[in-house]
Amino acid sequence: MQRIKTDILVIGAGSGGLSVAAGASQMGADVVLLEGHKMGGDCLNYGCVPSKALIAAAKAAHGTAQGGAFGVIAPAPQVDYAAVMQHVADVIARIAPVDSQQRFEGLGVRVIREYGSFLSPTEVQAGDHVITARRIVIATGSSPLVPPIPGLDTVPYLTNETLFDLRDRPKHLLIVGGGPIGIEMAQAHVRLGSKVTVIEGFKALGPADPEAAGVVMQALRDEGVDIAEDAMAAEIRGRAGAIEIEARDGRVFSGSHLLMAVGRVANTERLNLAAAGIATDGGGIKVDAGLRTSNRRVYAIGDIAGGLQFTHVAGYHAGIVIRSILFGLPSRAATAHIPWAIYTDPELAQVGLTEAQARQRHGARVEVVRFAFDENDRAVAERRTAGQIKLMVLRGRPIGATIVGHGAGELIGLWALVLANNLKMRKVAGMIAPYPTYGEINKRAVGAYFSPRLFDNPVLKQVVGLVQKWVP
Incomplete structure (x- = not known):
């Protein structure tokens, strides 16, 4: 049995674990990374990457069939499903080197291709290695839930x-x-x-x-x-x-x-968490606001920590624990500014509170502002008019945004920035979006918020009248 001592041990080479390993190693920490299955985890091999590649192929087939509305008549598309899936495999292969063992070893990370299992609160066994680390990060992700349905x-x-x-x-x-x-x-x-x-x-x-x-x-x-x-x-x-x-x-x-x-179900079964004194709950490993487990030496990030199960959340968690481990800085994970999207056509994206959540929490003080895609010139030109943006605003500050429509996953980024920085609506009003773009939908939604304040304000109208009368 080979014994290893290191600064940071990362268990799991999915998006969160890779982010911790790369960041910590490049900033001077000694890092060991364990992965018993595929580098890149679920996102690269079974989740975000292949699903979006398949969706892209499906959009290409659908677009060919929908050309009649633009005066472009084409024969019905012939789908070669095997070729579609080869496209998916090619996309995975194109991205895989970014997550590869070779790349991370080049960054100075020691990669061990074995599953990790705790022997004690400070020791993890991986194959014929026993690793002791100053800090341990569990990033083993989740797997598909298969319910016990009869048959x-x-x-x-x-x-x-x-x-x-x-x-x-x-x-x-x-x-x-x-x-x-x-x-x-x-x-x-x-x-x-x-x-x-x-x-x-x-x-x-x-x-x-x-x-x-x-x-x-x-x-x-x-x-x-x-x-x-x-x-x-x-x-x-x-x-x-x-x-x-x-x-x-x-x-x-x-x-x-x-x-x-x-x-999804959290991947905890191989970890022998009891030996490390790490508590779990129904959604995975229990963590505090700083993503620490009940064992203060051990952190859990991404799907294994419960909560929002998205690749970008795992990456966000990685930044939280890097600040804590490398610099000893207090760092807490939040969720109010984290967006998510569903990549259907039209897309659906959300950040912050939904309308129902906002009204439940803040009652009648919440203003809900809408702007429809069919009032956007670019959407009309491209015949992508289904959908709307909906903003939940409290005392001049957005507390949630819901967008359904073409490119919603891209449009939601502005509101994630606004919520992350606690900006007021007037800050967004100062933004200029190029015409004609879907980005104008965000700006026009802000305009819908300010319009009644400007155009239905009798005092303001009196001021304008006086200026026109008396100012030369």
């Missing part, structure tokens, strides 16, 4: 970890789960020529603003996705190519392939 273990099913291995297009894809993964993959596959049914036990995109979610749901239904809500799966049966899902209310759904997309 599921008797039929073949896909998760996000196996979906991108397909080379034959599903004839009829059944998706259990109407969250972001399920909805994104539903639209992508219907555009690629599959029949798709989404079976959701409650409401599809339930945590999202219902107005915005409704726009997305209507777009999917218009494209042919069958969305069954309040359809809790009670039994699954059948065989490859002929699968049935029976809901509790008796509805039966039949298809050729099954994708389980009902959520």
Whole structure:
């Protein structure tokens, strides 16, 4: 058994762990990184990267079919599903060197390709290595949740970890789960020529603003996705190519392939957390505001720490713990300024409070301002007019923004900046957006907030009248 002493031990080479390892090593710390599976973690190999590559292919197919509105008539697209999935694999391969073992070893990180398991509060075993570190960061992420639905273990099913291995297009894809993964993959596959049914036990995109979610749901239904809500799966049966899902209310759904997309579960099973005195809860490892666990030497970041499960959150967490570990600075993680997006067409993005959350917390003091995409000239020119921006404003400061429409994931960045810096609406009013761009939607929403204050203000009108009368 080889013993190693280091400043920082990082367990998990997903986005959060890689950010800690790269940052700490380049700033002079001695770093050991453990990864028992694939470098890059879920995001590179099974999540953000492959799903967005598949969505891009689906958009290309859909765009070809929709040219008639612009006077461009093209034959129906012929989708080569195997070639689409090869495109996905190529995208992963193009990005993989950035997350590779070779790159991180070049940065000075010692990379050990083994899973880590705690032996004590200060020791972790990885293969034939025992590592003692001044500080340890757990960044092992999460895996697809596979619920104990009767019969599921008797039929073949896909998760996000196996979906991108397909080379034959599903004839009829059944998706259990109407969250972001399920909805994104539903639209992508219907555009690629599959029949798709989404079976959701409650409401599809339930945590999202219902107005915005409704726009997305209507777009999917218009494209042919069958969305069954309040359809809790009670039994699954059948065989490859002929699968049935029976809901509790008796509805039966039949298809050729099954994708389980009902959520995520934290990857804690290999860690032997009890040996380190690290407490857990239903969502993963319990952490304080500084992302420290019940073992003060150990931090947990990203999906394993519960809360928002997004790649950019893991990266944000990495910055928090780097400041704490390397510089001894007090650093606390917050969530109010963290945006998220669902990459359907139209997209749905959120930062801060939704309308319902804002009204529950602040009551009638909240002002809600809307501006529709169909009033934006660029959206009209490109026939992408579905959607709106909705701002929740308290005493002149935005406390939340919901955007549904083309490019919502890009547009939300401005409001993430505003919330992160506690800016007032008048600061955004000073921004000039080039014409014609979708970025004007943000500026026009601010204009909708100030318009009644300017144009319906009798005192202001009196002042203007006096100026016109008396100022030469």
